[in-house]
Amino acid sequence: MVNNSNENVKKPGLSSRAYAILKQGEEYSPYVPATQSYPEFTIKAIFFGIVFGILFGAANAYLGLRAGLTISTSIPVAVMTVAAFRALQAAGQSSNILEANLSQTIGSASSSLASGVIFTLPALFLWGVAPDLLQMTLLAACGGLIGVLFMIPLRRFLIKGEHGRLPYPEGTACAEVLVANEVGGKNAQFIYWGLAIGAFFKFLTSWIKLIPDEVTTRIPFLKKGQLGMDLSPALFGVGFILGPRIAAVMVGGGLLAWVVIIPSIAYWGDSFASPVFPESESLIRDMSPGQLWTRYVRYIGAGAVATAGIITLIRSVPVMVQSFKIGAAQLATRIGGDSNDGGIARTDQDLPLKFVGIALLAIAVVLAFVPQVFGNVGGSIVRVVAAICVVIFSFLFVTVASRIVGLVGVTSNPTSGMTIASLLGTSGVFLVMGWTDLTGKAAALTVGCVVAIAASISGDTSQDLKTGFLLGATPRRQQIGELIGVMTSAVFVCLSVLLLAKTFGFGGEELPAPQATLMKLVIEGVLDQQLPWGFVGIGAGIAIICELLKIPSLPFAVGVYLPVSTMTPVFVGGLLRGLFEKRSNSEADGATKRERGVLLGSGFVGGEGLLGVGIAAVAFVQGKKPNGIGIDWLGSHWLAELVGFAAFALLITVFIRLVRRQLS
Numbered sequence: 001m002v003n004n005s006n007e008n009v010k011k012p013g014l015s016s017r018a019y020a021i022l023k024q025g026e027e028y029s030p031y032v033p034a035t036q037s038y039p040e041f042t043i044k045a046i047f048f049g050i051v052f053g054i055l056f057g058a059a060n061a062y063l064g065l066r067a068g069l070t071i072s073t074s075i076p077v078a079v080m081t082v083a084a085f086r087a088l089q090a091a092g093q094s095s096n097i098l099e100a101n102l103s104q105t106i107g108s109a110s111s112s113l114a115s116g117v118i119f120t121l122p123a124l125f126l127w128g129v130a131p132d133l134l135q136m137t138l139l140a141a142c143g144g145l146i147g148v149l150f151m152i153p154l155r156r157f158l159i160k161g162e163h164g165r166l167p168y169p170e171g172t173a174c175a176e177v178l179v180a181n182e183v184g185g186k187n188a189q190f191i192y193w194g195l196a197i198g199a200f201f202k203f204l205t206s207w208i209k210l211i212p213d214e215v216t217t218r219i220p221f222l223k224k225g226q227l228g229m230d231l232s233p234a235l236f237g238v239g240f241i242l243g244p245r246i247a248a249v250m251v252g253g254g255l256l257a258w259v260v261i262i263p264s265i266a267y268w269g270d271s272f273a274s275p276v277f278p279e280s281e282s283l284i285r286d287m288s289p290g291q292l293w294t295r296y297v298r299y300i301g302a303g304a305v306a307t308a309g310i311i312t313l314i315r316s317v318p319v320m321v322q323s324f325k326i327g328a329a330q331l332a333t334r335i336g337g338d339s340n341d342g343g344i345a346r347t348d349q350d351l352p353l354k355f356v357g358i359a360l361l362a363i364a365v366v367l368a369f370v371p372q373v374f375g376n377v378g379g380s381i382v383r384v385v386a387a388i389c390v391v392i393f394s395f396l397f398v399t400v401a402s403r404i405v406g407l408v409g410v411t412s413n414p415t416s417g418m419t420i421a422s423l424l425g426t427s428g429v430f431l432v433m434g435w436t437d438l439t440g441k442a443a444a445l446t447v448g449c450v451v452a453i454a455a456s457i458s459g460d461t462s463q464d465l466k467t468g469f470l471l472g473a474t475p476r477r478q479q480i481g482e483l484i485g486v487m488t489s490a491v492f493v494c495l496s497v498l499l500l501a502k503t504f505g506f507g508g509e510e511l512p513a514p515q516a517t518l519m520k521l522v523i524e525g526v527l528d529q530q531l532p533w534g535f536v537g538i539g540a541g542i543a544i545i546c547e548l549l550k551i552p553s554l555p556f557a558v559g560v561y562l563p564v565s566t567m568t569p570v571f572v573g574g575l576l577r578g579l580f581e582k583r584s585n586s587e588a589d590g591a592t593k594r595e596r597g598v599l600l601g602s603g604f605v606g607g608e609g610l611l612g613v614g615i616a617a618v619a620f621v622q623g624k625k626p627n628g629i630g631i632d633w634l635g636s637h638w639l640a641e642l643v644g645f646a647a648f649a650l651l652i653t654v655f656i657r658l659v660r661r662q663l664s
Contacts, residue, residue, distance in 0.1 A: 017029065018172070028160075028469070030469065030470060030472030031179060032472030034346050034347040040477050041474075041480070044088065044095070053488065053489045054492045056606055057110025062613055063234055065506065065516075066512070067232075067234075067238065067514075067570075068515045068561070073107065073602070074108040075170070100181075101175075101468055101473050102481050105464040105467075108485070109461075109489060113140055116144075116449060117449065117494060119449075121516065122517075126507055129439075131375065136498070137491050139446055139453075143449065143450040144486030146398070147458040148482045149360050151398060156350070163469070168406045171467045175471055192603065194604045194606070195603040197603070197604065197607060198603060198608040201648075202608040203611060205644070214228055214565055215231065226289040227568070228568065231569070234607075235573070237602065237603070239569060240598065244574045244577055245574075247574020249551060250571070252551075253557060258563075258564040266285070269285065297535075300535045300538045300560060301558075301560040301562070303542075304560050305416060306420050306522060306536075307539065309418070309419075309421070311544075349475060367387035367390055368386075374386050382443055389425065389426045393418075397421075426444045430443070457486065500612070512563075539557070576597075577594065581593075597659050
């Protein structure tokens with residue numbers, strides 16, 4: 001990739017001040033100085049950003065519905081953009097680093113939007129009030145636009161004013177990747193290898209069904225004890241991205257659920273002659289480990305996740321107060337002004353506050369008065385109250401999320417906790433108003449959907465603006481790019497969710513939609529007041545004990561809530577990353593292997609997710625799911641699982657060899 005100006009001398013990397021706290025009056029010098037202006041908001045930057053955003057948005061939607069978590073796609077989109085620009089360069093079309101940054105800004109918006117959608121809207125399908133594409137798109141677009149717009153007035157404080165204090169890890173890493181590729185990086189191939197391998201393995205397990213997609217084993221001498229492992233390249237890749245500590249904490253939660261809690265319930269209820277609420281038909285002694293998890297442990301996990309999310313939120317109260325004070329001061333000094341007036345450097349130009357205010361007002365009007373947004377919820381008064389709840393909770397949590405991701409990154413953004421808090425608040429209002437029927441539940445959930453997307457996308461916007469700050473991008477153009485990314489990816493992410501719902505359904509083995517199921521339980525618990533509070537209380541106690549023991553409560557709680565088979569490949573991926581980092585010959589060698597592994601892991605997520613959506617699309621067109629090729633491995637389930645495990649071990653071996661290989 002080359003720059004379009006002959007005056008620019010290629011630089012070796014970011015300034016040494018990229019990570020340092022600046023002294024009073026000191027200004028950071030970005031990679032591209034404010035005095036230089038390169039083509040940035042170009043057709044090819046917009047095109048590739050939209051295309052890669054759609055691809056990874058669909059893949060993240062699949063991953064979230066299967067595993068209950070998503071990944072940041074800024075770095076994969078940036079690397080793929082660089083590779084595409086290099087191909088165009090060979091054809092005689094020059095490009096520059098700011099174009100690549102704008103493309104990843106547009107593309108990365110889709111991952112956060114997918115998170116908010118899959119965390120909430122599948123609950124509507126589980127209730128039997130499935131939304132149509134128009135309603136889903138309106139909810140997604142409104143949430144995404146609110147998140148971007150609320151973040152704009154905070155940029156100068158959080159990104160510029162707090163430089164060095166708030167590291168914004170994904171944003172800084174993305175800037176490093178773009179600069180490294182600018183001066184001759186060769187790592188783009190790893191994400192394409194990952195895409196191909198992830199898609200091929202998904203083809204074997206879910207299309208032709210040559211091998212199983214999960215292996216399980218019973219634990220001898222432990223009643224109902226069972227362990228398992230999803231043969232999923234995507235989950236393995238997620239584990240490598242998360243790293244050993246978080247992956248170990250998550251699998252620890254899974255082991256507690258499946259090796260301790262489920263056997264304990266089995267021993268406790270073995271002599272019961274009647275079902276235990278919430279189960280109404282089967283006796284505990286007659287239930288399988290999976291049924292015990294579904295009917296009892298899921299509520300324990302829900303209590304743990306909700307409590308951990310709220311604890312995380314409470315810890316953010318000082319951040320909220322400080323951010324509100326700063327935000328009010330920023331608004332007081334800038335109200336009525338235009339951030340693009342003459343005299344302001346190119347690298348400090350935001351969209352004007354007048355535009356932000358008018359756009360937010362227009363979105364509030366759409367939420368309150370367009371019936372298709374919240375669906376048929378019983379009248380305009382319900383929609384108006386729902387719109388007010390959206391505005392209040394979105395403003396609150398966008399401010400929180402924008403600062404939290406600056407400290408701990410997008411992966412640790414407590415979107416679940418914020419969504420749960422929004423649902424509890426909204427459901428409480430609806431309970432007081434008497435809106436406790438199914439339409440009231442659906443309206444409360446859609447409020448949570450918009451808030452979840454707004455909080456999630458504000459964190460992504462913050463990381464992208466940090467990348468732009470380090471590189472010398474124009475904030476105004478990045479903010480427009482975020483808005484474009486939201487609008488273009490909203491339709492395709494929602495379309496992917498509809499295809500997956502039509503093909504696989506939600507709440508089953510293929511797509512359990514764990515986060516949406518949790519949100520459903522929260523709303524039902526408030527409005528129906530019929531939750532098994534004993535099990536929920538046990539989960540809350542687990543989260544509190546984790547906090548007292550200094551164990552990260554939210555990832556541990558997620559491990560309790562999800563099947564242990566989902567956590568096992570995550571742990572293997574995290575463990576492998578830890579081994580790479582520990583056995584590296586030097587810090588530079590470790591960093592190289594980590595970057596390659598992250599790109600390969602991101603490719604695994606993209607490849608498996610995209611083929612999963614592709615399978616759903618084919619099944620939708622044909623009206624049936626793929627039947628596979630019919631190999632029964634001599635009729636032996638044990639032999640089939642052994643073959644599947646061997647294939648997954650081979651995949652890990654290929655992963656290791658690719659990470660270690662020497663590049664020519």
